[in-house]
Amino acid sequence: MARETSEAEAGMKGITFPAWHGKHYVTLAELLVRLGSFGLDLTWRVEFDESVDPRCVELKARSTDAGMDTLTLLSLTTPFLQLIDAEARGFAGDELMVVLTEFDSSSWDVRAVDEGVLSDLRHHYPDAEAL
Numbered sequence: 001m002a003r004e005t006s007e008a009e010a011g012m013k014g015i016t017f018p019a020w021h022g023k024h025y026v027t028l029a030e031l032l033v034r035l036g037s038f039g040l041d042l043t044w045r046v047e048f049d050e051s052v053d054p055r056c057v058e059l060k061a062r063s064t065d066a067g068m069d070t071l072t073l074l075s076l077t078t079p080f081l082q083l084i085d086a087e088a089r090g091f092a093g094d095e096l097m098v099v100l101t102e103f104d105s106s107s108w109d110v111r112a113v114d115e116g117v118l119s120d121l122r123h124h125y126p127d128a129e130a131l
Contacts, residue, residue, distance in 0.1 A: 009099055014111035014131035015118050019102060026108060026125070028088060029077040031100050032070060034124055035090075038117050042090035042097055043067040049085040056083075067091065 019026050028046075032039055045063040048056065055076050062068040062076070073088070084105050090098040098117065101109040109131060112118055122128045 009096060009111055012111040012113055013115055013118055014109055015121060015128040016107055016109045016131055017125040017128040019105055019107050025082055027077060027080060028083060029074055032074050034121055035117060038114055039090055040070050042070055042092060044073045044088055044090050046086060046088045048083050052084055053081055055081060
């Protein structure tokens, strides 16, 4: 999947951490919950390379045009959806606020305009490193 780093994304701070913690896989749904109130009112667009679940069709359809709200995205990724090479972009209006990128089911990169969000995620994922 060809993704270009936007000017807004280039100015964001970010962290990276393994997607697997022992036998536990950190899902997109888990990250959405960890965003807390910061992510609640965002509009999301999700891109991915492989459709690994029937819900991927719905994710792709809802990611076009206006995107989907956080609760819709959460409902489509719960209880467990492991995406491969995926990117979820959260917007407030036209402003990009957060980018969640999953690489080959092995790691997550999180970029956000709010350093507090990254700090909270570092608390939950202490093996996180700065991008």
